Amino acid sequence: MTEELVPVFIMGKRYDVPSSLTIMKAMEYAGYQLVRGVGCRGGFCGACATVYRLQGDDTLYFGLACQTVVQPNMYLTQIPFFPAQRAEYDISTLQPRPERLFSLYPELLRCLGCGTCTKACPQELDVKGYMAAAMRGDIARVADLSFDCIMCGLCAARCPVGEAQYNIAILCRRLYGRYLAPRSQHLEDRLAEIRAGQFNQALEELKSLSLDELKARYKARQIEPE
Amino acid sequence: MSYTAEMRESIKKVEATRPRRMEETHRRLTLEEQQDLLRRFHPDYLREGMRELRVGPNAGDRTPNEFADLLEARSRVDPRTFDLSRVDYDTDVLVIGGGGAGASAALLAQEQGVRVLLATKLRFGDANTMMAQGGIQAADRPEDSPAIHYLDVIGGGHFTNIPELVEALVMDAPEVIRWLESLGCMFDKLPDGTMVEAHGGGTSRKRMHSARDYTGAEIMRTLRDEVRSRPDIQVLEFAPAIELVLDDKGQAAGAILMNLETGDRLLVRAKTVVLATGGSGRLHYQGFPTTNHYGATGDGVVIAYRAGARLAFMDTMQYHPTGAAYPEQILGLLVTEKVRGLGAQVVNVDGEQFVYPLETRDVEAAAFIRECKERGKGVITPTGQPGVWLDSPMIEWLKGPGTVEKALPAMVRQFKRFGIDIAKEPMLVYPTLHYQNGGVLLQTDGSTTVPNLFAAGEISGGVHGRNRLMGNSLLEITVFGRRAGRAAALKAKEVKPGRLTLEHVLAWERQLAEAGLNPQIVSPLLLPEYTRHVR
Ligand SMILES: Cc1cc2nc3c(=O)[nH]c(=O)nc-3n(C[C@H](O)[C@H](O)[C@H](O)COP(=O)(O)OP(=O)(O)OC[C@H]3O[C@@H](n4cnc5c(N)ncnc54)[C@H](O)[C@@H]3O)c2cc1C
Numbered sequence: 134m135t136e137e138l139v140p141v142f143i144m145g146k147r148y149d150v151p152s153s154l155t156i157m158k159a160m161e162y163a164g165y166q167l168v169r170g171v172g173c174r175g176g177f178c179g180a181c182a183t184v185y186r187l188q189g190d191d192t193l194y195f196g197l198a199c200q201t202v203v204q205p206n207m208y209l210t211q212i213p214f215f216p217a218q219r220a221e222y223d224i225s226t227l228q229p230r231p232e233r234l235f236s237l238y239p240e241l242l243r244c245l246g247c248g249t250c251t252k253a254c255p256q257e258l259d260v261k262g263y264m265a266a267a268m269r270g271d272i273a274r275v276a277d278l279s280f281d282c283i284m285c286g287l288c289a290a291r292c293p294v295g296e297a298q299y300n301i302a303i304l305c306r307r308l309y310g311r312y313l314a315p316r317s318q319h320l321e322d323r324l325a326e327i328r329a330g331q332f333n334q335a336l337e338e339l340k341s342l343s344l345d346e347l348k349a350r351y352k353a354r355q356i357e358p359e
Numbered sequence: 360m361s362y363t364a365e366m367r368e369s370i371k372k373v374e375a376t377r378p379r380r381m382e383e384t385h386r387r388l389t390l391e392e393q394q395d396l397l398r399r400f401h402p403d404y405l406r407e408g409m410r411e412l413r414v415g416p417n418a419g420d421r422t423p424n425e426f427a428d429l430l431e432a433r434s435r436v437d438p439r440t441f442d443l444s445r446v447d448y449d450t451d452v453l454v455i456g457g458g459g460a461g462a463s464a465a466l467l468a469q470e471q472g473v474r475v476l477l478a479t480k481l482r483f484g485d486a487n488t489m490m491a492q493g494g495i496q497a498a499d500r501p502e503d504s505p506a507i508h509y510l511d512v513i514g515g516g517h518f519t520n521i522p523e524l525v526e527a528l529v530m531d532a533p534e535v536i537r538w539l540e541s542l543g544c545m546f547d548k549l550p551d552g553t554m555v556e557a558h559g560g561g562t563s564r565k566r567m568h569s570a571r572d573y574t575g576a577e578i579m580r581t582l583r584d585e586v587r588s589r590p591d592i593q594v595l596e597f598a599p600a601i602e603l604v605l606d607d608k609g610q611a612a613g614a615i616l617m618n619l620e621t622g623d624r625l626l627v628r629a630k631t632v633v634l635a636t637g638g639s640g641r642l643h644y645q646g647f648p649t650t651n652h653y654g655a656t657g658d659g660v661v662i663a664y665r666a667g668a669r670l671a672f673m674d675t676m677q678y679h680p681t682g683a684a685y686p687e688q689i690l691g692l693l694v695t696e697k698v699r700g701l702g703a704q705v706v707n708v709d710g711e712q713f714v715y716p717l718e719t720r721d722v723e724a725a726a727f728i729r730e731c732k733e734r735g736k737g738v739i740t741p742t743g744q745p746g747v748w749l750d751s752p753m754i755e756w757l758k759g760p761g762t763v764e765k766a767l768p769a770m771v772r773q774f775k776r777f778g779i780d781i782a783k784e785p786m787l788v789y790p791t792l793h794y795q796n797g798g799v800l801l802q803t804d805g806s807t808t809v810p811n812l813f814a815a816g817e818i819s820g821g822v823h824g825r826n827r828l829m830g831n832s833l834l835e836i837t838v839f840g841r842r843a844g845r846a847a848a849l850k851a852k853e854v855k856p857g858r859l860t861l862e863h864v865l866a867w868e869r870q871l872a873e874a875g876l877n878p879q880i881v882s883p884l885l886l887p888e889y890t891r892h893v894r
């Protein structure tokens with residue numbers, strides 16, 4: 134089967150590639166051995182942030198190279214690394230309070246609310262929305278809205294005032310997970326039981342069973358209903 | 360993109376049989392039928408797919424050809440000329456691999472007050488850990504217990520697991536969940552704090568903790584951020600290990616790294632070493648596609664083996680039955696088990712069922728392969744890839760319109776990008792290489808058979824025996840990452856390092872020659888070869 138080839142311009146150089154390929158596979162088809170700009174190849178790691186433009190169209194588009202199919206006359210480049218600001222902190226001594234957020238990321242208050250970050254987000258997150266929540270000091274809201282962030286860095290790369298949105302977001306998620314999420318009593322109880330050695334005997338017994346006895350135990354397990 | 364005309368023809372048949380199939384349940388296989396199916400069609404049982412190792416501590420054991428070739432290859436380093444007197448980095452604990460196991464090890468090692476260097480191949484966090492969606496197991500509900508968890512793990516592993524390792528896994532599990540939370544991981548909870556927990560394949564209690572559809576990513580990015588918060592841990596990215604360095608007492612004493620961008624070599628001297636380089640899906644055993652990340656090439660197993668480490672269960676890999684078979688762009692990527700869990704049947708080119716949809720992963724995968732290879736009832740894509748239909752629109756009929764969108768948002772997003780609406784059209788699937796069940800043999804403290812060499816995570820063998828259950832791998836990497844990191848740090852405080860040497864690489868060359876082997880390839884592989892060169 135011969136497939137239709139379309140021209141794409143990788144960092145300005147023309148290559149003709151099969152029209153069905155993702156940007157990532159097109160680069161490999163063109164002869165690149167990828168080292169930067171590739172990780173999971175499945176849309177989870179954010180290594181493959183890519184910026185492109187289409188001929189005759191003045192819009193700048195953003196996407197993940199592993200998830201975006203090439204288009205004819207696409208002009209593209211990858212931004213596998215962006216030198217964004219990351220604050221120094223020790224999560225175990227922080228307090229989940231707005232002032233801490235502002236002192237660690239003072240530039241947060243410079244956010245213009247222009248929404249360029251939202252347009253750049255390949256996960257289609259409401260970045261501007263969570264930045265607004267961050268400015269209000271609403272840590273739980275930031276954690277919720279930013280949850281699907283894969284930290285590709287495109288938001289920071291596009292921000293006119295140099296925010297590091299994704300770093301602010303992970304700080305909020307960590308603060309939420311550690312300090313604000315409701316505690317799990319059943320987990321605490323289980324930990325206490327384990328510390329008290331409550332399961333040691335059961336484990337010793339299981340380890341001492343013969344293969345046949347073990348198989349019989351396994352077969353006799355009660356399965357908790359769905 | 361969407362489906363081709365031929366595929367549409369087959370989809371019409373799937374639609375035609377659907378009303379009738381709604382009433383039908385395919386019968387489950389008997390134990391004998393399962394065994395027969397596995398023996399004839401599971402890739403692990405395919406004789407041509409594996410061969411015996413001829414050199415090293417596991418000589419005589421079988422492993423996939425692709426892995427055997429790398430295990431028996433030459434070093435990337437010339438032991439005669441490499442200058443071991445010029446040390447680029449000096450550290451107490453060297454952690455190799457920046458996934459969940461490596462990050463956990465680095466954190467626990469640092470807590471013992473030693474210097475830690477973490478070296479990884481790509482970016483820190485470009486790892487299988489980042490891709491796990493389903494969840495992490497821990498027996499922390501009153502109706503559950505570590506003992507019940509133990510039984511599930513060991514039965515799932517066909518009773519071949521190493522009991523002490525399983526005990527460590529299940530007993531540490533609740534503590535690990537608490538540890539992850541204390542670092543800021545957001546697990547799914549009810550408003551009163553009760554964890555939302557689900558079943559997974561082979562569990563007898565609901566104990567799968569999740570963080571929406573991004574459990575692995577949530578764990579990975581949290582651990583990574585914590586590592587970055589600790590100034591005593593140095594991180595080197597794009598610096599894969601290409602060989603271990605021992606000392607003249609035969610103890611692990613560092614590694615040679617390669618700057619992936621310049622090709623330059625870097626020598627790290629360490630008192631102890633933790634290997635956490637993950638799995639090997641990118642070796643594409645028997646030509647299978649994979650769910651794994653780009654750097655999953657089994658490097659750590661290769662260099663550990665050359666240094667004399669014993670391996671275990673190297674003849675068993677996990678193939679996930681439902682990898683995407685179409686479109687090409689997402690070939691091999693995971694289609695979650697939840698789709699079948701919600702009621703989607705598996706049907707062939709004629710729209711007929713041929714297997715109960717929720718057999719164990721290995722049996723289910725073998726049935727798909729039989730349907731395509733022996734019975735010729737698969738659907739063939741334009742690239743020649745066979746597949747069978749996963750009838751996701753059934754879910755809408757069974758559970759009400761809108762269920763697919765609500766329950767499977769990540770899957771919907773994945774296919775929508777290519778013009779396929781899985782609420783209306785079925786997905787084409789075929790088994791995909793998912794997990795390396797075996798690897799470097801471990802003790803409960805993460806130590807290996809080489810002194811001062813520790814290992815943790817998917818690189819290791821023994822915890823899961825011949826088959827891993829979903830949700831026990833994220834657990835393993837944190838449990839044993841922590842154990843290995845702590846033990847490596849404690850050991851680092853007391854070791855008396857000897858003189859650095861690459862004598863084991865010379866010895867390896869001699870062993871190859873004695874076995875009559877003259878391998879032309881070098882290993883570890885580092886990156887799969889996907890680049891097309893015209894000439
Ligand atoms: C798509 C998918 C879904 C999954 N879902 C689940 C699930 O729901 N639940 C579950 O429990 N498990 C799941 N798993 C399995 C689980 O995610 C992995 O087994 C586990 O995360 C492995 O962790 P690790 O730290 O051992 O390896 P990885 O996370 O793969 O990390 C290994 C690291 O080592 C680096 N490395 C490799 N070679 C070298 C070298 N030579 N030098 C230096 N560094 C190197 C790699 O680049 C990588 O960063 C899933 C796996 C996949 C692929």
Ligand code: FES
Nearest residue numbers: 172173174179199
């Ligand atoms: S390579 Fe990981 S998101 Fe594209």
